Amino acid sequence: MASIAALDEKTGRKFYLDDPDDLKPGEKLTFILNLHGGGSVGAWQRAYFPAVDYKDKYRLVIATPSAATKEPSRRWVGEADDEHLHNIVNYVFDKYGPENIKSFWLAGHSQGGMTSNRLLRDDPFFQDRVDGWLSLSGGRMGPAERAPGFGPPLPPGQTLNMPRPAPGGPPTCDFSFIYTTGEHEIASLPETSPWAEKYAAGPRERRPDIVDTEAGQIHDTGRQEFSTKGWGLLPRPGTAEVYVYPNGKDGRVVADVVRLDKGHTEGLEPKVTEELIKLMVSASGGKARAASRASAQA
Helix, strand or coil: CCCEEEEECCCCEEEEEECCCCCCCCCCEEEEEEECCCCCCHHHHHHHCCHHHHCCCCCEEEEECCCCECCCCCECCHHHHHHHHHHHHHHHHHHHCHHHEEEEEEEEECHHHHHHHHHHHHCHHHHCCCCEEEEECCCCCCCCCECCCCCCCCCCCCCCCCCCCCCCCCCCCCCEEEEEEEHHHECCCCCCCHHHHHCCCCCCEEEEEEEECCCCCCCCHHHHHHCCCCCCCCCCCEEEEEEEECCCHHHCCEEEEEECCCCCCCCCCHHHHHHHHHHHHHCCCCHHHHHHHHHHHC
């Protein structure tokens, strides 16, 4: 899918921007800020979670940036990246009109998910605007215990040199939350969700499994020769279990999606990608419009 290389003029940094090919003036859109994980870049993330393939069907605008910090590994750092992320959001709101942003979602893989959590916990700019968070193996609200020994595999003689974020409490702002993970990343999936309880949602319901006959688009080629099931193998078809906590207050959506026999870095298959997007667009929104009105009145 073609995209434009949009420019954040305040920092001089470019990012991918995708929107419907047949976009009409005044059309309502779901905005996704798509954040890659540690050691990755925007181009990889765009293929790992290929929401761009559904931008026309579900009327999506997707911004996919890259973190600035490269050493010891590419990763999101607040001091280096938060201004850029603010600028991207403002760019999208200005380009399409905040009144046309039906909902705004953060989608973050791995350290991009941890960064989403941090932004929702600590940054009023995002707290006031984000309607939902899709955690792509980036942590669960009501944690899912990691599988024993889970982590990036290393060649013999090497040690991991990646700073880990300090733990923090859950965000206090309101948003929908969808968690997806590979089966081999976690010890087990909890049967309850404190985030669902927050919105008085019903007990979780298992929906029909998602069966993909096509593989995802990407994997961790740098560790391919010595990777593990937990970290991820070659892309291949698969099945995903879908659990939804129904009837959340104010239209909030809370769900868990487990990709069976998959790990941390195997790109999402087409049908499970579409199911996640369907859940996202079904959730309530409107914080972008409210934030814009509040800003205009200030």
